[in-house]
Amino acid sequence: MRIDLTDTTASKINKALVQGRRAIGTPAVGMVLTMVIVTDEENAYDSIKAAEEASREHPSRTLVVIKRHARSPRERTKSRLDAEVRVGSEAGTGETVVLRTYGEVSDHADSVVLPLLLPDAPVVVWWPVDAPENPAKDPLGALAQRRITDMYAVERPLEALQTRLRSYAPGDTDLAWTRLTPWRSMLAAALDQARLRIVSAAVESEADNPSAELLARWLHARLGVPVERVETGGPVVTGVRLGTEKGDIVIDRPEGPLATLTLPGQPSRTLALKVRPTSELIAEELRRLDADEMYAVALRGEGTKENPTHV
Amino acid sequence: MSRKVPETTASETKETKEAKEARTAREAAGVVDAGQSREAAEAAEAIGTGTSPAAQEEDSALIPAAEWQNPLRDPRDRRLPRIAGPSGLVIFGVTGDLSRKKLMPAVYDLANRGLLPPGFSLVGFARRDWEDQDFAQVVHDAVKEHARTPFREEVWQQLAEGMRFIPGDFDDDTAFKQLREAVEELDASRGTSGNYAFYLSVPPKFFPKVVQQLKKHGLADAPKGSWRRAVIEKPFGRDLESAQELNAIVHEVFEPDQVFRIDHYLGKETVQNILALRFANQMYEPIWNRSYVDHVQITMAEDIGIGGRAGYYDGIGAARDVIQNHLLQLMALTAMEEPAAFDAESLLTEKLKVFRAVQLPEDLGEHTVRGQYAGGWQGGERVRGYLEEEGIDPHSSTDTYAAIKLEIDNRRWAGVPFYLRTGKRLGRRVTEIAVVFERAPHSPFDSEATEELGQNAIVIRVQPDEGMTVRFGSKVPGTSMELRDVTMDFAYGESFTESSPEAYERLILDVLLGDANLFPRHQEVEESWRILDPIEEYWATHGRPAQYPSGSWGPEEADEMLARDGRSWRRP
Numbered sequence: 063m064r065i066d067l068t069d070t071t072a073s074k075i076n077k078a079l080v081q082g083r084r085a086i087g088t089p090a091v092g093m094v095l096t097m098v099i100v101t102d103e104e105n106a107y108d109s110i111k112a113a114e115e116a117s118r119e120h121p122s123r124t125l126v127v128i129k130r131h132a133r134s135p136r137e138r139t140k141s142r143l144d145a146e147v148r149v150g151s152e153a154g155t156g157e158t159v160v161l162r163t164y165g166e167v168s169d170h171a172d173s174v175v176l177p178l179l180l181p182d183a184p185v186v187v188w189w190p191v192d193a194p195e196n197p198a199k200d201p202l203g204a205l206a207q208r209r210i211t212d213m214y215a216v217e218r219p220l221e222a223l224q225t226r227l228r229s230y231a232p233g234d235t236d237l238a239w240t241r242l243t244p245w246r247s248m249l250a251a252a253l254d255q256a257r258l259r260i261v262s263a264a265v266e267s268e269a270d271n272p273s274a275e276l277l278a279r280w281l282h283a284r285l286g287v288p289v290e291r292v293e294t295g296g297p298v299v300t301g302v303r304l305g306t307e308k309g310d311i312v313i314d315r316p317e318g319p320l321a322t323l324t325l326p327g328q329p330s331r332t333l334a335l336k337v338r339p340t341s342e343l344i345a346e347e348l349r350r351l352d353a354d355e356m357y358a359v360a361l362r363g364e365g366t367k368e369n370p371t372h373v
Numbered sequence: 374m375s376r377k378v379p380e381t382t383a384s385e386t387k388e389t390k391e392a393k394e395a396r397t398a399r400e401a402a403g404v405v406d407a408g409q410s411r412e413a414a415e416a417a418e419a420i421g422t423g424t425s426p427a428a429q430e431e432d433s434a435l436i437p438a439a440e441w442q443n444p445l446r447d448p449r450d451r452r453l454p455r456i457a458g459p460s461g462l463v464i465f466g467v468t469g470d471l472s473r474k475k476l477m478p479a480v481y482d483l484a485n486r487g488l489l490p491p492g493f494s495l496v497g498f499a500r501r502d503w504e505d506q507d508f509a510q511v512v513h514d515a516v517k518e519h520a521r522t523p524f525r526e527e528v529w530q531q532l533a534e535g536m537r538f539i540p541g542d543f544d545d546d547t548a549f550k551q552l553r554e555a556v557e558e559l560d561a562s563r564g565t566s567g568n569y570a571f572y573l574s575v576p577p578k579f580f581p582k583v584v585q586q587l588k589k590h591g592l593a594d595a596p597k598g599s600w601r602r603a604v605i606e607k608p609f610g611r612d613l614e615s616a617q618e619l620n621a622i623v624h625e626v627f628e629p630d631q632v633f634r635i636d637h638y639l640g641k642e643t644v645q646n647i648l649a650l651r652f653a654n655q656m657y658e659p660i661w662n663r664s665y666v667d668h669v670q671i672t673m674a675e676d677i678g679i680g681g682r683a684g685y686y687d688g689i690g691a692a693r694d695v696i697q698n699h700l701l702q703l704m705a706l707t708a709m710e711e712p713a714a715f716d717a718e719s720l721l722t723e724k725l726k727v728f729r730a731v732q733l734p735e736d737l738g739e740h741t742v743r744g745q746y747a748g749g750w751q752g753g754e755r756v757r758g759y760l761e762e763e764g765i766d767p768h769s770s771t772d773t774y775a776a777i778k779l780e781i782d783n784r785r786w787a788g789v790p791f792y793l794r795t796g797k798r799l800g801r802r803v804t805e806i807a808v809v810f811e812r813a814p815h816s817p818f819d820s821e822a823t824e825e826l827g828q829n830a831i832v833i834r835v836q837p838d839e840g841m842t843v844r845f846g847s848k849v850p851g852t853s854m855e856l857r858d859v860t861m862d863f864a865y866g867e868s869f870t871e872s873s874p875e876a877y878e879r880l881i882l883d884v885l886l887g888d889a890n891l892f893p894r895h896q897e898v899e900e901s902w903r904i905l906d907p908i909e910e911y912w913a914t915h916g917r918p919a920q921y922p923s924g925s926w927g928p929e930e931a932d933e934m935l936a937r938d939g940r941s942w943r944r945p
Contacts, residue, residue, distance in 0.1 A: 240452075244487055247453045250445040251490050255459045255564050257441040284444050319527040323491045328564050331492055331534060334484070334527040346452070356450040 065147040072177040075145045075159060079178075082149035082157070093156050095348065096180045098187045099126045100171075100202055108340070109190040110158065115341035117156045120348040123180050124158040127202070129168045141165035143174060172201040179205070184351045188344065191215045198231035206233070208351050210344070213238040213272035223272050227361045232353035238272040239357050240343045241298070244335050245277060245313070248323065249302060252311050256325045262305035263289040268296025277302065279363030280356070298337060438598050457885030459490050460568035461535070461559055463552070465543075465583055466575035467497035468511070471606070475637075476574065477512045478519040479877035484532050485522045486874075488882055492563035494535035496555055500542055508538035521875055535563050543575075543582045549590040556592065567599030570633075570884050576685070577608060581622045588626040603627045604884055606635050607698050611689060612909065613902035620895040629895060630717075633884045638699045638804070639891040640876030640883075643839040647706045647806070648715070650833075650841070657831070658711075660810070662785045667828060668938075669791045670807040671703050672945050673835075674799035678746065678756060678923075679773070683764030692743070692775035692905060695795040699804075701728070701901045702893060703835070704791055707806055708781050717889035721896065728900035732780040737911040739937060744774035744919045744928035746798035751924030756798065758923070772918050773797045776931045777908060778938075790938065794931065798923040803945045804835040818854060825857045830943075840864035 063085055065078045097117075099109050106128055113124045132138045146160040159178060163171055179185055185206040187197070193211035194200040203209045213236050216222040226236060253260075263281045267274030277299060278289040285304075294300045297317065304311040309326035319336040446453065462480065464472055483489050497508045513533075517524055537555045541548020559565050571592070573583055584603065587593040595601040603623060610616030623632055638644055651657055660666070673695055679686045686694070705724040712719035734740035748758040760767045774796030781791065810829040823846070832842040841863045849855040883891055919928035926944065935941050 243452045246445070246450075247456060247487060248491065250443060250453055251456045253443045253445050254456075254490070255492070255566065257436040257438065257443075259436070260444070281445075284447075286444075319525070320530060325564060328492075329562055331563060332527075332531050333491055334487075334525065334531045336525065336527060350451055354452070356447065356452070 063148070063150045067145040067147065069142050070145050071143065072174050075147060075161075075178060078145070078147040079149065079157060079159070082147055086150040093121045093123055093180055093183065095120060095122045095184045095186060095351070096178075097122045097124045097348075098175055098185065098202060098206065099124065099190065100187065100192075101126065101128060101190050102192065103128055103130065105190045106160070109188070110160070112340040112344050113188075114158065116344040116348060119345045121156045122348075123156055123178070125175055125178055126158065126160045127171050127175065128160065128162045129171070130162055130164050132164055138165055141167045143167050170201075172205060175202060175205065184208070186210065186348060186351065188347075195225055196229035197234055198229065208233050208235060208347070210347055211236045219270055219272035220275060223275055223361070230358055230361055232355075232358075235347060235354050235357055236272075236276075237340070237343050237347075239276050239354075239360060240346055241273050241338065242277050242280075243346060244338070245299060245302065246280070248313055248321075248333055248335065249281075249304070252313065252323060252325060253304075256306070256308075256311055258306035258308055258311075258326065260285045260287055260304050260306055260311075263287050264292050264303040264305075265289060265299065266292040266294045266301035266303070267299040269293050271296070271298055274299045276360045280360035282363050283359050454486070454488055455882070455886060456488055457490055457493070457882060458568060459492060459564055459566040460570065460885050461494035461496060461556070461563075461565040462570050462572060462881070462885070463496040463498060463556070464572045464574055465498045465579075466573070467508075467538075468499045468501055469574050472574050473511070473515040474519050475875070475877045476572065476881070477515040478521065479875055479881050481512075481516040481520045481528070481532060482522050482875065482878050483882055485520070485525060485528045489532075489885075491531075492535060492565060493532070494537065494559045494563050494565050495532070496537045496539065496552070496559070498539045498541065498548070498552060500540065501538075502540055503538050505536060505538050509533050509536045512536065521878075535559065543579055543586060546586075546590075549586045549592070553590050553592055567596040568601075568885075570602040570604055572604040574606060577610075577619060580605065580619060584623055584626040593626045600631065600887065601627065602631045602633060602884060602887070604633045604635060608689065608693065609634060609698070609898045610902065611693055612906050613899060616895075616898050616902050620898070624895070630889065632895070633880075633889065633892045634894075634898065635877075635880055636698050636702055636893055637876040637880065638835065639702060639893070640878075640880040641835055641839065642874075643833055643835045643841075644703065644706065645891070646841075647703075647833060652711050661808075663787055663789045665810055666786075666789050667809050667811045668789055668940060669704075669707060670809065670943055671700050671707070671791065671793045671805075672807070672943075673699060673795040673804040674802060674926075674945065675795075675797045676752065676799060676802045676924075678798050679759070679762055679765075683762060687765050687769055687771050690743070690772040690775070691795050691797065692772055692777070692909065696775055696777065696793055697901050697905050698893070698898075700793045700795060701904065702897075703806055704779070704793065705897075707808070707833075708786055708791070710785070715890065717892075717894075720890060721894050724893075724897055725900060726783075727781060728897065728904065730781050730783045730786075731904050732782045733904070733907055734778050734780070737908060738915060740778040740934060741908055741911070742774075742776045742919065742928060742931045742934050743772035743912055744796065744921045744931070745769075745771070746773050746796070746923045747920040749923035749925075751798060752801075756923045758920075759797075770912075770917050772912070774799075774918070774921060774927050774931070776927065776934060778934070779904070792935065792940075792942075794927065794942070796921075796927055800924060800926050800944075802837065805945050806833040806835065807831075807943050807945075808833075809940075809943075818856060822854050823856050825855075827858045832943075838864065 063082050065082055067074055067078060097113055099113060101109050106126060110126055142164040144162040148158040161174055186208045187203050187206040188210040190212060194203065197203040197209040197211060213219045213222045263285060265274050265278040278291055282289045300316055301312065301314040306326060311326065312324040313321055315321035315335050319334060321333045321335040322330045323333045324330040464476060466472060480495060539548055539552045539555060556569060560567055571587060573580060575583065593601050610619050651661060705727045709723040709727050712723045745759045748756065748761060759765060759773050760769060776792065776794035779791045779793065808831045812828055816823055826846045830844040834840050834842065843861045844858055846856045847859045849857050880891060919930045921928040932942065
């Protein structure tokens with residue numbers, strides 16, 4: 063069910079949500095969080111789709127904030143809020159409200175979002191594009207326990223990475239880091255088998271890949287060895303090489319979803335390492351809503367107390 | 374304007390000069406890899422000729438497992454899933470229904486979720502004239518049809534590389550010799566490190582044979598630093614004596630803590646949630662006792678008949694098939710005290726305390742009921758009665774319905790009856806635990822106002838539609854004060870949709886991880902037979918099962934049994 067509201071306010075939207083739920087006959091649904099997506103018109107469709115798919119695992123109220131830019135100066139002074147309320151089958155397993163802001167209200171989007179948050183449930187903000195310099199200090203970011211950015215969506219990812227490092231606050235996370243989970247779990251599993259001291263490490267990837275940089279920093283922090291960055295034709299991260307006295311531990315994914323794992327003294331074997339769609343990344347992000355300390359470690363790339371750096 | 378960089382696009386894969394060089398370098402490395410694999414293959418042959426795989430395992434360069442701390446793991450890093458260590462799974466009776474419908478899909482789902490270690494191997498053993506490829510094909514079909522997660526070619530390839538099939542009988546020595554060779558070959562070629570779980574998906578009469586063969590061929594002895602585990606399915610005997618016999622046979626070969634008994638109910642999310650609900654919250658435990666609870670009903674109903682299981686079912690019956698394991702386990706989880714820790718040892722201690730405190734009713738005739746389904750209409754279909762089923766003796770006195778009343782004689786539960794019932798061909802397929810509370814001691818409302826008010830209840834829905842219902846009274850909207858029962862629902866399907874894994878997935882992973890929390894131990898099995906045996910003995914000597922029409926909620930006698938206590942069954 064879909065309710066369109068033109069030139070509206072948060073309280074009218076709340077009324078529409080109740081009305082929508084009544085109409086489809088589920089007055090109380092077990093939604094577990096509020097997801098706020100801040101995006102532009104261009105990326106709204108894909109983001110909403112990903113969020114709706116992720117909501118199958120985490121039923122949520124999704125608030126999509128789209129800031130619109132008026133073309134003429136006269137229009138720009140006018141402030142207006144339009145909303146589209148979707149409940150039922152059109153909104154995954156939760157509810158979706160698409161908020162379009164024009165003019166001044168765009169600078170006060172938090173005043174619209176605040177009354178629409180689910181009571182007592184965690185809030186997640188996701189910027190598919192155009193994330194603020196300092197997510198935790200952003201008016202919308204400040205409402206959230208968890209702030210998701212994406213370094214893949216910027217012009218200069220490695221500069222963005224430095225910005226993220228400077229402004230890091232507990233609760234920040236980035237999809238470039240989420241994309242690494244399968245790699246990291248396979249590397250950890252490889253070291254479960256090959257119980258060897260690591261003496262060198264290299265990460266192979268396409269140029270300027272933020273995930274590869276995070277992976278290299280993480281390996282550096284955990285292993286305490288210098289990590290070489292090797293540029294390849296991609297796509298994304300293509301391989302990791304950990305040197306030991308007995309030979310290299312290699313995960314190599316030249317292309318496609320199949321990777322090969324080589325351990326010293328053992329024949330290589332294939333591994334499934336798929337590049338995951340955004341919806342799966344978001345679903346993974348929503349699984350834990352507390353601060354991701356490992357992301358901070360990877361951003362900083364420094365040795366932790368338990369694993370002092372030897373460099 | 375934003376420029377969103379796609380994760381992978383064909384246009385981006387165009388190779389630069391450096392990249393080409395890098396690729397060539399990697400190919401060179403690939404040659405090295407091939408060389409290494411030749412060495413490994415030779416090593417495998419060497420092992421095949423008699424040296425133990427442990428010799429290979431204890432490579433001087435490898436840091437011993439006990440001292441090894443994986444630098445990439447950190448308890449704070451909670452994105453990294455619990456991946457089983459290097460290991461393999463050997464399934465006996467791999468052509469059976471359970472294996473095709475549950476085990477193989479569960480293995481695939483685990484692989485798809487990235488929870489199996491690289492090099493995980495699956496070995497099938499059955500009396501079929503198959504090659505490895507034929508086996509892989511069977512698994513492929515089973516996975517495509519029954520897996521929970523979507524089929525992905527790359528995951529399949531990873532899994533298929535480690536599949537082996539051993540044709541043979543259980544008393545065929547050459548087959549077991551082959552199995553041993555396969556296991557050693559996998560250790561060398563896939564790095565399974567000697568860790569194997571043997572899943573006995575075979576009728577219990579073959580257990581002695583299989584475990585003896587495993588012992589004889591040295592498959593049950595774990596090389597140093599590795600493990601060998603046995604996984605067995607119900608039935609765990611048919612009475613105390615046979616259960617003890619069976620346990621003795623298995624324990625002679627495998628250490629008791631390396632034997633995993635599968636009760637798939639315990640792998641269900643809702644069942645695990647009973648403990649979370651009770652012990653992680655403050656609001657339930659204060660009323661979870663005789664001062665507030667009137668009685669507890671635990672129901673497991675099936676809408677199907679015995680199907681093709683006549684040979685197994687006749688002579689066993691509903692009580693042995695379901696009450697002894699599933700229902701008594703559910704009762705133990707509902708009634709037990711808080712364990713000191715959430716580990717296998719503490720859970721076992723608390724569950725055993727419950728079983729040992731169970732008191733049977735003095736008059737078994739009054740407080741237990743058994744029945745047999747008669748022909749009738751069920752869900753719009755005409756079905757046959759139990760005695761008319763194919764392969765069933767028309768004079769059989771096997772129970773297809775059983776209801777019993779138990780009391781737990783401790784401070785928390787004295788005087789609170791636990792009613793357990795199970796049956797085939799009942800109204801619908803449902804399993805639930807209903808904790809029914811006493812009525813409010815005093816009501817300020819008129820009796821007319823509360824006419825329709827029942828007792829408060831917390832219902833834990835185990836299957837289908839996993840979740841929990843709370844039932845309480847509420848005012849009917851309007852000017853008059855009238856109260857009526859309403860329900861409040863928590864549905865797993867709503868709050869954590871789809872991520873809820875199949876019970877077998879969880880249990881197989883736990884076996885590989887060596888986590889025994891969700892597996893009943895042999896003491897529990899024996900204690901539960903101690904509870905059921907007197908009832909079965911009474912039934913064997915007194916009367917015949919009552920007949921109940923298919924599609925109903927059981928025989929009238931069962932309703933009378935509760936009516937005697939002034940209560941009635943819930944309609945689940």
